[in-house]
Amino acid sequence: MLRSLFWDNPVIVREFRVRMRGARAMWLLFWYLAVLSIALVTLIAGWNAMRHAASSSSDTSTIGIVAFEGLLIVQAFLVVFITPAITSGAITIEKEQRTLDILQVSGISPSSIIIGKLLSGVCFAVLLTFSSVPLFALCAILGSVDIGLVLNYFLLLCAWASIAGASGLLWSAVARNTMLAVLGSYTTVLLTAVFVLLALNIQPATPFGIAWYTLLTAVGLHPVITSMFSLSLVGTSTFYFNTLVVVLLLSNAAVIRLDAGDGKRVFVQRLGCSLFMVWITTSVMMTWHRFSSATQNSTSVHIGAIAQPQAPLLVIILGIVVFAIAFGTSDGTFDYEVDKEQRCDRTFKRLLRWINSDQLRFLHVVLTAATVLTVYKLGHYSSARFSLPNFLRYLVWSSPGGAVMQHGTGATPYTPFVLMAIMMFVVGFTLFCILLSQITRMRWIAVVLTVLWLLTDTIVPLNSYATTGPSKVLLYLNPFAMTFYLFQRSIYGVAGMLPSGINVASTICKTWLVVTVLEIAAIIALRKVSTRSNNHGNEE
Amino acid sequence: MATIVVENLSRVFVSGGAKLTALENLNLTLEAGDVFGFIGPNGAGKTTTIKILATLLRPTSGTAVVCGHDVVQDPFAVRRSIGYMPDFFGVYDDIKVWEYLDFFAAAYKLPRNSRSSVIAGVLDLTDLKTKKEAYVETLSRGMKQRLCLAKTLLHDPPVLLLDEPASGLDPRARIEIRELLKELQTMGKTIIVSSHILPEMEEFCNKVGIIEKGHLIVSGEVKEIRQSVRGSMNVELRVAGDEELATAVLKRLSGVSLNPAESSAVTAGLEPIRFVYSGTPGSEHQVLTSLVTAGVKVLSFYSPATDLEEIFMKVTKGAVN
Numbered sequence: 001m002l003r004s005l006f007w008d009n010p011v012i013v014r015e016f017r018v019r020m021r022g023a024r025a026m027w028l029l030f031w032y033l034a035v036l037s038i039a040l041v042t043l044i045a046g047w048n049a050m051r052h053a054a055s056s057s058s059d060t061s062t063i064g065i066v067a068f069e070g071l072l073i074v075q076a077f078l079v080v081f082i083t084p085a086i087t088s089g090a091i092t093i094e095k096e097q098r099t100l101d102i103l104q105v106s107g108i109s110p111s112s113i114i115i116g117k118l119l120s121g122v123c124f125a126v127l128l129t130f131s132s133v134p135l136f137a138l139c140a141i142l143g144s145v146d147i148g149l150v151l152n153y154f155l156l157l158c159a160w161a162s163i164a165g166a167s168g169l170l171w172s173a174v175a176r177n178t179m180l181a182v183l184g185s186y187t188t189v190l191l192t193a194v195f196v197l198l199a200l201n202i203q204p205a206t207p208f209g210i211a212w213y214t215l216l217t218a219v220g221l222h223p224v225i226t227s228m229f230s231l232s233l234v235g236t237s238t239f240y241f242n243t244l245v246v247v248l249l250l251s252n253a254a255v256i257r258l259d260a261g262d263g264k265r266v267f268v269q270r271l272g273c274s275l276f277m278v279w280i281t282t283s284v285m286m287t288w289h290r291f292s293s294a295t296q297n298s299t300s301v302h303i304g305a306i307a308q309p310q311a312p313l314l315v316i317i318l319g320i321v322v323f324a325i326a327f328g329t330s331d332g333t334f335d336y337e338v339d340k341e342q343r344c345d346r347t348f349k350r351l352l353r354w355i356n357s358d359q360l361r362f363l364h365v366v367l368t369a370a371t372v373l374t375v376y377k378l379g380h381y382s383s384a385r386f387s388l389p390n391f392l393r394y395l396v397w398s399s400p401g402g403a404v405m406q407h408g409t410g411a412t413p414y415t416p417f418v419l420m421a422i423m424m425f426v427v428g429f430t431l432f433c434i435l436l437s438q439i440t441r442m443r444w445i446a447v448v449l450t451v452l453w454l455l456t457d458t459i460v461p462l463n464s465y466a467t468t469g470p471s472k473v474l475l476y477l478n479p480f481a482m483t484f485y486l487f488q489r490s491i492y493g494v495a496g497m498l499p500s501g502i503n504v505a506s507t508i509c510k511t512w513l514v515v516t517v518l519e520i521a522a523i524i525a526l527r528k529v530s531t532r533s534n535n536h537g538n539e540e
Numbered sequence: 541m542a543t544i545v546v547e548n549l550s551r552v553f554v555s556g557g558a559k560l561t562a563l564e565n566l567n568l569t570l571e572a573g574d575v576f577g578f579i580g581p582n583g584a585g586k587t588t589t590i591k592i593l594a595t596l597l598r599p600t601s602g603t604a605v606v607c608g609h610d611v612v613q614d615p616f617a618v619r620r621s622i623g624y625m626p627d628f629f630g631v632y633d634d635i636k637v638w639e640y641l642d643f644f645a646a647a648y649k650l651p652r653n654s655r656s657s658v659i660a661g662v663l664d665l666t667d668l669k670t671k672k673e674a675y676v677e678t679l680s681r682g683m684k685q686r687l688c689l690a691k692t693l694l695h696d697p698p699v700l701l702l703d704e705p706a707s708g709l710d711p712r713a714r715i716e717i718r719e720l721l722k723e724l725q726t727m728g729k730t731i732i733v734s735s736h737i738l739p740e741m742e743e744f745c746n747k748v749g750i751i752e753k754g755h756l757i758v759s760g761e762v763k764e765i766r767q768s769v770r771g772s773m774n775v776e777l778r779v780a781g782d783e784e785l786a787t788a789v790l791k792r793l794s795g796v797s798l799n800p801a802e803s804s805a806v807t808a809g810l811e812p813i814r815f816v817y818s819g820t821p822g823s824e825h826q827v828l829t830s831l832v833t834a835g836v837k838v839l840s841f842y843s844p845a846t847d848l849e850e851i852f853m854k855v856t857k858g859a860v861n
C-alpha cells in the first residue's frame with residue numbers, strides 16, 4: 001500500500017524523470033539563483049551603505065544575520081510563489097492535453113496521483129532551496145549564523161512549500177482550466193498572507209479578537225487552522241503538526257475531487273463528510289491537549305482554544321449542514337428508477353448505502369476511540385482510574401437504575417465531551433430512522449415515530465428540569481435524551497450537582513453502545529435487503 | 541458468461557440549465573469473445589456510453605456491469621479489467637516510448653521484474669519495436685494510436701473499449717489498426733469498437749449496434765440484423781425493351797413500390813428498373829412470375845445483398861457523415 005503510494009508511484013517516477021529534462025528547468029534554476037544572488041548583493045551593499053552613513057563602528061558580525069534574514073524572506077517569497085505555479089497545473093494540464101482519462105482508467109488510485117504530484121512539486125521546491133545553499137553558506141561565512149538555524153529555516157520553507165503546493169493542487173483538481181487554477185492558487189496565497197498580517201495585529205483577548213478567532217475557526221473549520229495564524233507557534237512542533245494536518249486536508253479534498261469524476265454533488269457530499277470527520281477528530285485531539293495543559297498550567301491554552309465556548313453551536317450548525325447535504329440533495333447518480341410508491345424504498349436504499357460507506361465506519365472508529373479517551377480522561381477527575389474493568393463497569397452502570405459513580409469534582413469541564421455525544425446522537429438518530437423505516441417500510445412514519453420518541457423522551461425532562469419521577473426514568477432509559485440534557489446544561493452553564501445516576505462518562509458509554517448496536521443492526525438489515533434484491537433480480 | 545451487461549443506461553448532461561439526454565435506456569449484453577461494432581453519427585452518444593463503461597462518467601440512471609463489477613459501485617475493479625482507448629487523447633511531453641509504457645505498467649501494478657518483458661511484448665504486437673527509445677511526441681498519429689493501444693494491452697485485459705480507434709488516420713494506418721484488431725479478436729477478448737464510418741467495421745465485428753440521438757436503434761448479430769432489415773428489399777430488374785409494360789405490371793402488384801424516377805419516366809437503354817419489394821420475404825419470385833406471365837422479357841432479376849452501410853442508411857434515415 002505505502003509502497004505503491006511512494007516508492008513505486010508511477011506519477012513520481014515520471015515527474016522525476018521528466019522534470020529536469022529540457023531547458024525549462026535549467027532556466028528556472030538559473031533565474032531563481034540569479035534573483036537570490038541579486039538580493040544578497042543588494043542586501044550587503046545596502047548594509048554597507050547604512051553603516052557608512054551611520055559611520056558608527058558597529059561590529060561587522062551582524063551583516064551575516066541581516067543577509068541571512070533578507071535572503072530567507074526573498075526565498076520564502078519565491079518558494080511560496082513557485083510551488084503553486086507547478087502544482088496548480090498538475091491536474092488541469094493533464095485535462096487539457098487529454099491524458100487524465102487514460103491515467104485514471106489505468107487503475108492508479110487518486111491518492112497516488114495526488115501524492116505523486118504534490119511530492120514532485122514540493123521536491124522541486126526543495127531542490128531550488130538546496131541549490132541556494134552556497135548563498136546561505138556565504139551568510140554563514142559573514143558571521144553569526146548558526147547551522148541549526150539554517151536547517152530550521154529550511155524546514156520552515158519546506159512546510160510553507162507543502163502548504164502552498166497542496167492548495168495549488170486542490171485548485172488544480174477543482175478548476176476547469178490551468179489559468180483559473182493558477183489564479184485561484186495565487187489568490188489563496190495572497191489572502192492567507194493578508195490573514196496572517198491581520199491576525200498579528202488583533203488582540204485575542206478583546207471581544208473583537210474572540211469574534212475574529214471564532215470566525216476563523218468557522219471558516220477554517222478548526223482551531224488547528226486558526227493556530228496556523230499565530231506567529232508565535234511558527235517553527236514549533238505544533239506548527240509542523242498543524243502543517244501536516246492542513247496539507248492532508250487539502251490533498252484529501254483534491255483526492256475526493258478526482259475520485260468523484262464528473263459527479264459534482266458526490267464531491268460536495270464526500271468533502272463535507274470528510275471535513276466533518278477531520279474536524280471531529282482534531283477537535284477531540286485539541287480538547288485532549290487543552291485538558292492536559294490546562295490542568296498543569298492554565299496560561300498555556302492555545303489561541304485557537306479561545307473559540308472553544310462556541311464550539312458546540314458550531315458543531316450543531318455544521319452537523320446540520322453536512323447532514324442536509326448528505327441526505328437532502330438527491331444525487332442523480334445514485335437514484336434508481338422507481339415509482340412513486342417505491343419512493344420510501346429509494347430513500348431507504350440511499351441511507352443504507354451511507355451506512356455501508358467507509359465514512360460511517362471511520363466515524364464509528366473515531367467515536368469509539370473518543371469514548372475510550374473520554375472515560376479515561378474523566379477517570380482522572382474522579383477517583384477511579386482508567387482500566388478495562390472500570391470501562392466495563394461504566395457500560396454496566398449506565399443501564400437503567402444502575403449504580404452511581406459520582407465525580408470527585410463538581411467542576412468537570414464536560415462541554416467537549418457533550419459535543420461528542422451530540423455527534424453520536426446524530427448518527428444514532430439516523431440509524432434509528434433507518435431501522436424503523438426498514439420495519440415499517442414507510443419512511444415518513446419512521447421519521448415521525450423517531451421524532452415523537454425523541455420529543456417525549458427529551459423535551460419532557462428538559463422542560464421540567466425534573467430529575468425525579470417518570471422523567472428521570474426516561475432520562476435513564478434514553479441515552480439520547482441524556483445527551484440533550486447534558487448539552488442543555490453545558491449551553492446554559494447550569495452548574496451544580498448532576499442528578500444522581502447521570503454521569504457524563506456513563507452517558508457517553510451508553511450512547512456509544514446504542515449507536516454500535518444500531519449500526520450492527522442496520523448492517524444486518526442492509527445484508528438482508530441486498531440479498532433480497534439480488535434474489536428479485538434472479539427471479540425476473 | 542456475459543462480460544458486459546448494460547441495463548437501461550441513461551445519461552443526461554446539464555449545462556447552463558439546459559438538459560441534454562445523450563443516452564436513453566440503452567440495453568446491451570456482450571459475451572466473452574464478442575467484437576461489437578458501435579456505429580452512429582457524430583454526437584449520437586457512443587463516447588458517452590464508452591466513458592460510462594470505462595468508469596469515467598457516471599450514469600444518470602441504469603446500471604452497467606463489466607466482468608461482474610458494477611461501474612459505479614466498484615470502479616477500480618472495472619478499471620483493472622478493461623483497456624480503454626479514448627477518441628481523443630494526448631501524450632506526455634519529454635518522455636520516451638518505453639518510459640511511457642513503463643509508467644502505465646507501474647500504474648497497473650505489474651510486478652517490477654516482469655515489466656520490461658511485457659513492454660517488449662506489446663511493442664512487438666503493435667509493431668513499435670524500433671521506436672522504443674523515441675520520444676513520444678515525435679511519433680506520427682498512427683503510431684501514437686498504436687502506442688495507446690499498446691498501453692491498453694499492458695495488463696492483458698479481457699475487455700477492450702476502443703473509441704474511434706481509426707479516426708483521423710490515413711488509409712494505410714487504418715489498415716494496420718484493423719489488422720491489429722483482428723489479431724486481438726483471435727486472442728478472445730471482448731471488444732467494443734465505435735466508429736462513425738461503416739466499411740471498416742464489417743470485416744471483424746460479429747455484433748453491431750446502431751445508435752442515433754442516444755437511442756440504440758438496432759443491435760445484435762450482424763447476420764440477424766441483415767435478415768431483419770431485409771424485410772423490405774431492393775430489387776433491380778433488367779428487361780429487354782418493354783420497360784413501360786414492366787412498370788405497368790409492377791404498379792398493379794401489391795407490395796411493390798417503384799422508385800419515383802422509374803414510375804414517371806421510361807428508363808432508357810439497359811438501366812435497371814429499381815423497386816422495393818416489401819411483401820413476405822422469400823416470395824419475391826411471385827413478382828417475377830407475374831412479370832413473365834404478362835409477357836415482359838426479363839433479362840435479370842437481382843437483389844443486391846444488404847450490407848452494413850445500407851442497414852445503417854435505413855435505420856438512421858440518412859443522417860451519416
Ligand SMILES: Nc1ncnc2c1ncn2[C@@H]1O[C@H](COP(=O)(O)OP(=O)(O)O)[C@@H](O)[C@H]1O
Pocket residue numbers: 553554555560561562580581582583584585586587588589
Ligand atoms: N460533457 C458534456 N457536457 C454536455 N454535453 C455533452 C458532454 N459530452 C457529450 N455531450 C453531448 O452528448 C451527446 C453525445 O455525445 P458523444 O457521446 O460524444 O457522441 P459520439 O461519441 O457518438 O459522437 C452530444 O450531443 C454531445 O454534445
Ligand SMILES: [Mg+2]
Pocket residue numbers: 583586587627703704
Ligand atoms: Mg465520440
